[in-house]
Amino acid sequence: MRAFRYHRPADVTEAVALLDAEPEAAYLGGGTNLVDLMKLGVQRPDLLVDVTGLPLDTVEALPHGGLRIGATVRNSDLAADPMVRRDHPLLSRALLAGASGQLRNMATTAGNLLQRTRCVYFQDTGKACNKREPGTGCAARHGQNRDLAILGWSELCVATHPSDLAVALVALDAVVEVHDPGGAREIPLVDLHRTPGEHPERETSLPHGALITGVRIPPLPFARHCTYLKVRDRASFAFAVGSVAAALDLAEDTVRDVRLAYGAVAHRPWRAYRAEEALRGRPFTAELAAQAADAELAAARPLPHNGFKVPLIRNLTVRALTALAGAAPR
Amino acid sequence: MSAPPVGAVGREHPRLEGRDKVTGTARYAVEYPVDDVTYGWAVPAAATRGRISRIDTAQTLAVPGVLDVLHHGNAPRLAPGVDDTLFLLQEPTVHYRGEFVAVVVAETLEAAREGARLVRIDYDTEAHSTVLSPHHPSLYRPDTVNPGYPTDTAEGDFDAAFAAAEVQLDTTYRTPAYHNNPMEPHATTARWRDGRLLVHDSTQGSTPVQATLAQLFGLPPETVRVIAEHVGGGFGSKGAPKAPVVLAALAARQVDRPVRLALTRQQLFGPIGYRTPTIQRVRLGADADGRIAAVCHDAISQTSKVQEFAEQTAVYTRSMYAGRHRRTTHRLVRLDVPTPFWMRAPGECPGAYALESALDELATACGVDPVELRVRNDATVDPDSGQPFSSRNLVACLREGARRFDWADRDPTPGARRLGRWLIGTGVAGASYPARSRAATATAAAAPDGTFEVRVNATDIGTGARTALWQLAADALAVPADRVAIRVGDSDLPPAPVAGGSMGTASWGWAVIRACEQLRQRLRDTAVPAEGLTVEVSTADEVRAQRPLARYAYGAHFVQVRVDADTGEVRVDRMLGVFAVGRVVNPTTARSQLIGGMTMGLSMALHEEGLLDERYGDWVNHDLATYHISGCADVERIEAYWLPEEDPDLNPARVKGIGEIGIVGSAAAVANAVHHATGVRIRDLPIRLDKLLDRLPAG
Structure with missing residues (x-):
């Protein structure tokens, strides 16, 4: 692997300045994805700026409800946090559905959001991949693509985003706090990840050197009334074949409000706005849930090996919402 | 004689080496401390079928710490006809994608890996066929x-x-x-000294590895020693010598220093079966x-x-x-x-x-x-x-x-x-x-202090074979098991077949029991002499004479x-x-x-x-x-x-x-x-x- 320098910055400003000056540098969080990719030659940074020593490792309640999660809070700590478990159980459920105990002990919040696709072609330097090497082609488009996208893909890239946490966060309208040389700013999480379009090598809207310092979750009165369903090929320690994050607010039998997001279907965590729209203000039934899923999935364009994801996500949507409606506080 | 000891066979017992394994002190093939050691990295072919037309190693050799690159143009020669899957770095032919076509040797693992990435290989490729189908034109009947x-x-x-x-x-x-995927990848440490070859190899049988290396390198078998004291699984894929042991031995000869070579997880999908x-x-x-x-x-x-x-x-x-x-x-x-x-x-x-x-x-x-x-x-x-x-x-x-x-x-x-x-x-x-059972040899030795050592080149690939043989030996000697030591996993021990075909305990145990029985018989008439008493048996005749x-x-x-x-x-x-x-x-x-x-x-x-x-x-x-x-x-x-x-x-x-x-x-x-x-x-x-x-x- 490429020889690299390693640095632990004193503060966020130093970290951002370092990356700004070094076009081939990368931030290092838990390293659970980046270090693997460095060994494989997929990523070849010449400088690692280890941000895990920065004071970004706390979970705080916000004054008017909601939560702020530091960028370097470990996945295990976040999942076990009493406030998270009580007020935002969707996060705990999504986190604990992913990876393994050992990986969650290392992986950070921001690192989880910024992890790379597990598309097998991306991870193999012997195969064509526009994301890894723009212009080389997408071997997955006509290759082994069972696990890949059904929504929002382009001819250049059919990869999916692998995170479970991101699916839960995007359902909860999370906002990402970012520092770059211009200062601090905020990006709605739903705008952080891109669809591949003409530039699959660009996975987020962040410029080189921007550092995620935290994630804020706005207050949501029905956040506790949620579920995260994840389908995978074995019982544990596997990426999703498809997942659904849902939170539901019923007034009598009518959908007052709803949050719905899908995982493992697109290049980014997929907030199901169309489905939400189809649900809001209507009397809840299983048929309505199915129609809502159909409304969202109308845009799906399955690849040769993953047509099953459409009925799978539809079924999961119905199950998630039906379970929440059945257990709705009255 | 004293009262018969309580039998060891049939009793629950944790692995003898269990504590060493869970505390990390058990050594696997590339974990032995070796002075002046170097690291080998296998380079897989990026073509599926064809011939190497050119190899350019200039960029690799420019990586700090890289010592050498072996390939078909410069590697030491091997004897042909021993095992075609092991005739490595001898010819420019590529038979499948991922076949090992070069080895980079460096002072560090990281430099070797970086060097491997930079080897430039051009291929003259031919159309390939890699999908099994019932209508394939080349379907044939094997002998x-x-x-x-x-x-x-x-x-x-x-x-x-x-x-x-x-x-x-x-x-x-x-x-x-299906891919075997043992926890420990195929891995070898090889070193040459005074014309003798010593390897620590992750294998299911060091006796056949010894024989094969001797043939490939044209050496008398007794000048090759293969140690496999602890092996992290094989599921059959280590049942015969595989590429890493040959590549490591070639590389160690080329650079005249010890070489460690372990495959990556990715490299286990194909080249080792x-x-x-x-x-x-x-x-x-x-x-x-x-x-x-x-x-x-x-x-x-x-x-x-x-x-x-x-x-x-x-x-x-x-x-x-x-x-x-x-x-x-x-x-x-x-x-x-x-x-x-x-x-x-x-x-x-x-x-x-x-x-x-x-x-x-x-x-x-x-x-x-x-x-x-x-x-x-x-x-x-x-x-x-x-x-x-x-x-x-x-x-x-x-x-x-x-x-x-x-x-x-x-x-x-x-x-x-x-x-x-x-x-x-x-x-x-x-x-x-x-x-099934196969022929094996074993020795049993008595020491004057009342202890015994039983030696057989069995391989314990994590199954508990060592412990089972120890239990069998104790009962055959009719002594408490704590007076018996068992040694396995070294080609210097009495030769025995591989751990495979579910016949390890049957075959090795047969030889162990016979050696122990004979020793016990000898000790009926004589006391243990000061220098100890050893008997060696082969079960070849007895196994051959089994009823059909x-x-x-x-x-x-x-x-x-x-x-x-x-x-x-x-x-x-x-x-x-x-x-x-x-x-x-x-x-x-x-x-x-x-x-x-x-x-x-x-x-x-x-x-x-x-x-x-x-x-x-x-x-x-x-x-x-x-x-x-x-x-x-x-x-x-x-x-x-x-x-x-x-x-x-x-x-x-x-x-x-x-x-x-x-x-x-x-x-x-x-x-x-x-x-x-x-x-x-x-x-x-x-x-x-x-x-x-x-x-x-x-x-």
Whole structure:
């Protein structure tokens, strides 16, 4: 692997300045994805700026409800946090559905959001991949693509985003706090990840050197009334074949409000706005849930090996919402 | 003499080296401290078929710390004709994608890896063929199948009997490529000193590695020493010398320093062998009560253009169940792929999946309970050889398993049991595996202080073999086990066969017991002299003189699964296996072998699949994140039992071998349970949710 320098910055400003000056540098969080990719030659940074020593490792309640999660809070700590478990159980459920105990002990919040696709072609330097090497082609488009996208893909890239946490966060309208040389700013999480379009090598809207310092979750009165369903090929320690994050607010039998997001279907965590729209203000039934899923999935364009994801996500949507409606506080 | 000691055999005992392993002090092949050590990195071919036209190593040699690059143009010469899969770095020919075509040697692992990335190789490529199909133009009949069985067999008149049968079943089952994936990759430390070669190798048998290295490098065997004290699994893939030990020895000679070379996880998918994909047509002709009159098993698998390996897929069908008219065939296709090799129960494992699935389909077709169907078709003599069985307790395993599993309460209707969103079903399958022995040598030595040392070049690949041999030795010496030391895993020890074919304990134990018995006999007449007393025995004559009998272990698998009606996810609630395996030397490690095999069968049924990309000609899911192997969470309750079985016609240890029978039939039991749960029969493994999703009964 490429020889690299390693640095632990004193503060966020130093970290951002370092990356700004070094076009081939990368931030290092838990390293659970980046270090693997460095060994494989997929990523070849010449400088690692280890941000895990920065004071970004706390979970705080916000004054008017909601939560702020530091960028370097470990996945295990976040999942076990009493406030998270009580007020935002969707996060705990999504986190604990992913990876393994050992990986969650290392992986950070921001690192989880910024992890790379597990598309097998991306991870193999012997195969064509526009994301890894723009212009080389997408071997997955006509290759082994069972696990890949059904929504929002382009001819250049059919990869999916692998995170479970991101699916839960995007359902909860999370906002990402970012520092770059211009200062601090905020990006709605739903705008952080891109669809591949003409530039699959660009996975987020962040410029080189921007550092995620935290994630804020706005207050949501029905956040506790949620579920995260994840389908995978074995019982544990596997990426999703498809997942659904849902939170539901019923007034009598009518959908007052709803949050719905899908995982493992697109290049980014997929907030199901169309489905939400189809649900809001209507009397809840299983048929309505199915129609809502159909409304969202109308845009799906399955690849040769993953047509099953459409009925799978539809079924999961119905199950998630039906379970929440059945257990709705009255 | 004092009162006889309490017997060690049959008692629970943790592995002798268990503490060393869990505390990290047990050394594996690339963990021994070595002065002046260097690191080798194997460079895989990026072409599928062709010739290397040019190699440019300039960029590699410019990497700080890189010492040398070996390739066909400069590597030390090997003797041809020893083993074509090991004739490495000798010719520019590329036989398959991923074949090792160069080795970079450097002062650090990282520099070697970076150097490997920078080797520039140009290829003249040719069109390749990497997909097994039943209509492949180069389908052929091998002369024999692994490890020497006849390719085809026929008794009676299958065609006529099948045509006349009241119930006819004609089905085809497919299994994909499976990859062995031991925890420890294939890995070697090699060093040359004064013309002698010393290697620490991760292998299932250091005696054959020693012999092969001696032949390849033109050395007297006694100048080669191979140590494999601890081995992190092999599942067959380390049953013969593989590329890393040859590459490390070549590299160490080239740079004249010790070389460590370990494969990456990705590099284990191909070059070290794998279980071939299979296409298996099974035909059963039976009467309305399910009594089989005609059985035919036609198996197709692949081999490489480097060397032939013919999986004995249909051999299981030759001896398992009765039926007067029978036929089995094997056909192979030579593809531009790595050479398939042994993987836990080669032949029996994929073959039993097909036959035990077909029996389940026959039971359904006849309306006969699948346990009862198997009982009805039990054989009294080996249908293949006509020989009597040394012991055959298949029916006892089925009955005992059915009792423990409450099988009698089962409603045979498929898709009839539902609990919420879960469809629930149960399945059964039989199992058998040959109980073989091979010749071995061992020494037993007595010291004046009353202790003993027993030496045999067995290999403990994590199975507990070392501990079992120690228990056998203690009883044969009739002394408390704490006075006995056992040494294994070194080619300087008395030569013995590989850990494979479930014959380790039978073969090594035979030699150990005979050596100990002879020593004990000698000590009846004499005291132990000051310099100690050693006896050495070979079992060659005794093994050769075995009575001709059909010797098999048997088993029965019972499985309950639940299938999510919304998602098609299959979860295994319970696996229960009952086995008749002769005597069990150590219940602790025996149970681990059996449940390990059963879980590996579950993994085969539901999870594992090498996904080939025909354009590249290799498997794209070559790591443990994308090639799924079952974990503990994939089976919620797992039980292995064994029947008390005393078979006097086996070997002095009276064991049948337990390393493989757990995986035989296990996948079929899972698949049969999925069918019972859903009414859907999936005949191409693995049974993934996408194959079930649109076929499940409505809620």
